[in-house]
Amino acid sequence: MVLELQKPRPIWQIMFSTHHTDIGLLYMIMSLAALFMGGALALAIRLELFFPGSQIIADSMTFNRMFTVHGTTLIFLFILPFASSIGNYLVPIMIRYKDMAYPKLNAIAFWMIPPAFALIWLGFADFTWNAYAPYSVISAPGPAADMWIFGLKILGVSAILGAINFIVTILKCKHPDLPLSKAPLLAWSYLTSSLIILVAMPTFAAALLMLLTDRLAVSRFFDPAVGGDPIAYQHLFWFTFHPEVYVLVIPAIGFMYEIIPRFSRKPIYSHSSGVFAFVLLAIVGFASWAHHMYATGMSFTEKTVFMIGTLAAVPASAMHVFNFLATMWGGRIKFATPMMWSVGGIALFFSAGAGGVVNSAMPLDFISHDSYWVVGHFHLFVMGTIAFGSFGFFYYIFPYITGRMYNEKWGIVHFILSFVGAVMVFFTQHVLGLYGMPRRVFDYPPIPEWIAMNQFITVGAMLLGIGAAVFLVNMIYSSAKGKPANMDDPWGLGGKYYYPYEAKNPHHSH
Amino acid sequence: MVLSILIILPSLQYAFAQDEPGEYMDRRVEIWNLFFRMMTVAFTIGAVVSGTLIWLVIRFRESNPKATPTKYEGTGELDG
């Protein structure tokens, strides 16, 4: 498999390379670094919330900065780049071409990210990853706020460049013998998520620029004293970021579409349903943004419209769940680590979606808005579905990149710790929100139920942390000293399930 | 039976309720009521979905004594 790293190469050769597998590797390393850095912040936050009062964090400003950078890092510096990593590795292979359509642009898009990473971490802004006006304009301390704005600007451009590359590669560079409708579902997931980015991202670029000019007092877009509207920022933000959450989840579902059929030893139940569901989600995902704004004083009609838009996106996700279950039915399933992560991911995906349907009911927002219910809900998506799908795919691609097998037992330990931890943390946070605890709070009143739940959640978070440590050790040790993998069939699935793309792709060979 | 309790009876109540002085709607009751009804439905469906998933995992795992090879094993063609 072309992805092997068995022959050591000088690091600068990889850094200056424009080949898709090298860029995939760069994205991979950077995204995993972000995962650990953002995750460390989460552990610190959870330790602080173990008791009311100040524990390990001295003051609320530091705490506010920590959750802002935690969210910003994990979304923009882990989830998206990790998806780009796998996309870079596999999209050209899947559509049977030699590289991405624009290799140099590909390298540029990657190298924009480390400076943005630095800007975000050196600034350490405090205004939450949403950066709502007017707080972000008139109250958030600079230069942290401005550095965050510039960092996100750069990340947005990088995402758009990457999206253009994926779209052109898939649509224009695919092999003439491969009809688009028969392209693997993982390729479709990159096509649809890239199309969403292309349409949605520019709105946020505008919003960022408007925030910056407002901060510089050159403009007053969000200043009500002169006729501006702070809510306008929220519309611009969520118009991008609701579709963006589909950008985050669609590749993870794509990962599961690679793993579940293979480890079930049968083809996906319905390839065309999968394609349809991705495309439908991409389109309908644009109709629901203001469900994040139910509490801002929108009219009844507006809220209804967005509720309908939100609910309309559910059948598409439901189709994926059906597809996965129907694929497993009648299979002969090997529950190796990648499969465990995918199946656990589907279970948590369903729970996240069910909570989402409840959220979309407008009057229930009065209970849950900006409480820990919301925190539990979205973490079931980003951790329970996306991170689980990503971990599973990482274990899957590991032998192909390193030529060695990871330690299966430790992989299972990582999964169990993470699944138990995720349930302990995120399900409990739903309940904590129902009891009224707001989100983004450094401290809370000594209500016994809140304290008990916070402590339970912190314990669960520590399990997640231990799992991550196990993962780190497994990856580092196995890359260097793991057993050499059987490159034709690393998991002993029997039969030749791997890389049918490779068999028909004249550009790649062992 | 479950359907009528969860859906029809509350809807009938709403249709006839008006805000008279002294007889106002208690938002707590109405909102939490809707929440609990939705949670009941969500958990029922959750039980069906996760029950199915658990059954699939147990029945079709390769170590199950009843496991038989699928008709695609050995053909190498997964995507057609």
Add this chain to the structure above:
Amino acid sequence: MSSHSHWSEWIYIGVVVALLVWVGAEAWNLERLVEHVPEDAKVIKVTGQQWFWTFEHEDGTKEVGELHVKKGVPYKFEVTSTDVIHSFNIHDYVVLMDAVPGRINTVWFVPFDAGEFDIQCREYCGLIHYNMRGTLYVEDDA
């Protein structure tokens, strides 16, 4: 590999859509009722600012950090802010509405139980967001 969906997938989607329609209808209905403000509701102006709440009753009485109301009487809050976005929340009474500078948002309730209840802020507003709290005192009518 199947290119056509089995009938089971159609039934499944039908069930999903039916459920979503139910969710939507229930939510629409309840929201309609919740937003219908009784005509005799007494107005209380609520102002959020970093990092405390102030209240003004119809008769001009002002309160800071605490709010006294009478049991069984409908009240309509007119919520706004003087600086950044806050969110006025009395969780025990499921009252929640953003306080946005430059606009007045409305939410109403009837305090059916006497006692003391927490008021908190539910939108990040900076340093003391976590402690932007108050107390609602619901008094029995004498």
